Amino acid sequence: MTIKVVRGNPTPEELAAALAVVRARTVTASEEPPATEAPRDAWSDPSRIAAHRMPQPGPVSWSRTYWPS
Template identity: 50%
Template sequence: MDIKVERGWPTPEELAAVVALVRARAMALAQDDGPAPEHRSAWSDPARTVPGAPRRPGPDAWRTSAWRA
């Protein structure tokens, strides 16, 4: 892993701290702990309850007029 200092003059301690943080983050992302998230059905999706665009008149307006947004 190469780290290049673009600006400034970090002390060896500051540079070591940054390298330690980057390595710790990379190790955490590399680990695959825990089960995969469960698939949620469309009925339990909270986005389903968000009101959408208002209904427009059209060929099926009589059917969609009873739907709640």
């Protein structure tokens, strides 16, 4: 790991403090377990809608699509 000071002139104490914070953050970040996604509720699962094939329309299905006005 390389740290480069872009602006200013930090004292050795300030640089050591900043480096200690960066190292502590990297250690704690590597120790944390990765976040897991919450399990989906079956009600909101879109695959349940497409789980069964829809019946294909028959030759007289046009007669059942009448919408009275």
